[in-house]
Amino acid sequence: MSYGKAFTAALGRSLEVVRDGAASVMRLEVNPGTATKKPIHLFSIKSQKDLDGFATGSDKDIGGLSDVKLGVDEGHGRFFGTLSNQLPRNAPIQRTGYAGMRTRNRPTLFGAQTWDTSLHSYLALRVRNSLFATSPRPPAPPSPLSQIDASPGDRSSLNSGRSESFSSLTPQQRARAALGHGMDEPLGPKFFANIQTDGPVTSDLFQHRIWLDPAAGDEWQTIVIPFDRFLMLNTGTLADSQIKMMRQAVRTVGISCILEAPRPPGPDANAAPAEKSDVNGAPSALRGGGASITQAAEAAEAAPREGEDDWGRDGTIRPSDQPDASPLRGIKRGQSFRFDLGLMGAKAVGSVEEALELEW
The missing domain is CATH 1.20.5 (Single alpha-helices involved in coiled-coils or other helix-helix interfaces)
Structure with a gap:
């Protein structure tokens, strides 16, 4: 632009x-x-023009092999690509397997334009797992995710566990329920909803797992997540001191996809040392050896190009010459997984019932 x-x-x-x-x-x-208290429109993807409002990023930007694209298919968004945990020999990172998209910052003469969601309790997403037939089968969501606020016969609000149940959990249990920390899951793509607010610490990111309903297969489903269940991460690590989201000043909303769920918080004899990632919300699937992802990116990238956003690259659809190619010479052997998430949009709503009645 x-x-x-x-x-x-x-x-x-x-x-x-x-x-x-x-x-x-x-x-x-x-x-x-x-x-x-009408639903707040956060974003939608229906045409190529809508793509100008988004930025994308992956570990490919800092030396990895994951690839991400954001496009339009049959009148709805398509967030897709390939996640790879293969490691180029001289890359300044030790783990890979991350891709993400989010709305761009919206600068004004008075600062960044934000959404006020303080009167809305839930984030509603309309998505579909296009590769369900070939994806690793996810485990059933941990308690209290099975406590659905919607009617018993409606499985489209899998994330809408009751807030009072969530607040009674220990920090470790909250991390497990909201992010999948410590779950024994197969290696494969896992989706997260990410919210960035206009707070004083720009590296703070609020995150929640998008628990796709296996019963929906590759059909469209409405994911409803209570705002007060999002957990705060700082530089990719679950913050020790959790604070409430500044819901009156939501700056960006996005979705990320990673191969490995974040590690459990707190001391764990079997866990590796705490990891860090880039300051704008890449989950802990990425880390640098003795250096932050930000430092690794600075070493690997030249000065930002004109029009580049403060996260990811330029938001355009990146070409993928050989998305399914075998490991290249000089690369540590690894695995690659395709991901393909259909995406209609996101809204802030006041109730689960309201979310299920939305016209997308």
Whole structure:
């Protein structure tokens, strides 16, 4: 995007901020958004033009072999590619297998434009696992994920466990239920929902596992996740001190896919030392030997290109010359897995019932 187009877009968003603020004053609102609890549109992918609002990234950016694409297929988004844990011999990383996409930052003349989700309890995602028939079968979600708020016959809200049950769990149990920490799972693609807020620490990321319902197969399903079940990570590591998400200032929303679930938090005799990853939310599937992913990326990449976002690369669809190629000479032997997630969009909603009635 050229400087002129970027400035015009920022100016348009600035006018939206002024308009919404003026409307709030006219309605005598104490907080913006209190006049309505209608679903908040976070993003949707229906056309090629929609792709301009997203950034993508993978371990390929720092020397790995994973590949990610974001495209449009039959009127809906498609987040797909190949995750590989193969290691190029001279790469400044020790583990690979990560890809992600997220909405771009939306700068205005008054700072970043954000969403106020403080009156909405859930994040709703409309997705489909296009490769279900060839994907490793995931285990049943751990308690209390099986406690569904929706009707007994509806399996489309697998993530909507009751908040009161979740709050009664120990930190380790919360990490297991929300992220899959410590679960004995087969190696393969695992999806996570990621939220970044306009807080003072830019490396803070709130994350929750997208527990796809095996019963839905490769059909579309609505995933509903309570906002207060997201856990905070900092530089890819589960934060020791959890704080509430700044839901009145949600800056970006995205999805990541990794091969190995994060390790359990806290001391573990069988676990490797704590890992770190890039400051903008790559899960701990990536780490550098004695250096952070950020440092590794700085060593591997030249200066950012014009129009580049602060996360990932430029958000365009990257070519993949040989996505299913066998390991190259000089590469540590590993495994590769395809992932293909259909994606209609994301909304903030007030209830599970409301999410299940949404028109996408």
